[in-house]
Amino acid sequence: MANKINIEVTYALPNKQTLLALQVIEGTTISEAIEVSGILATYPEVDLSQNKVGIWSKTCKLQQALKDGDRIEIYRPLIADPKEVRKRRAERAKQEGRADKITGGRPNPRKKTEE
Numbered sequence: 001m002a003n004k005i006n007i008e009v010t011y012a013l014p015n016k017q018t019l020l021a022l023q024v025i026e027g028t029t030i031s032e033a034i035e036v037s038g039i040l041a042t043y044p045e046v047d048l049s050q051n052k053v054g055i056w057s058k059t060c061k062l063q064q065a066l067k068d069g070d071r072i073e074i075y076r077p078l079i080a081d082p083k084e085v086r087k088r089r090a091e092r093a094k095q096e097g098r099a100d101k102i103t104g105g106r107p108n109p110r111k112k113t114e115e
Contacts, residue, residue: 002026005068009037011046013076018042030055030072031062039074046074 003026010019020037028036030053040046052059052075055066059075066072 005066005070007033007066007069008071009034009039009074010071011039011043011074013043024066026068028066029063030060030066033066033072034062034074043074048074051075051077 004023005026005028006021006023007028008019008021010017012018018039020039022033022037024033024036031048034040034048034053040048048062053062054060054073054075055064055070057073
């Protein structure tokens, strides 16, 4: 008889989270475990060809074999590019005087302004 391992499969939306605990045969891949868990029936919008997956916050390939205690996480796509958001926030801070226009850091109150 094949050894069984305990794993978890999780997916989260802003207003609803699902964590399923199950036992699978040792050597099961991430994609097989997701299929067996039934989470795709609960969340039909999940497309494994589009959504990234990971184990304990580290992205992995769907063909990776699981170990005992692994938690598979299905990630949602980002709604905004973090780099672009940071650039806009920095630009706004410069315009509002909360950041130095040259260095981008906090303005030095002791620095004499040239007029």
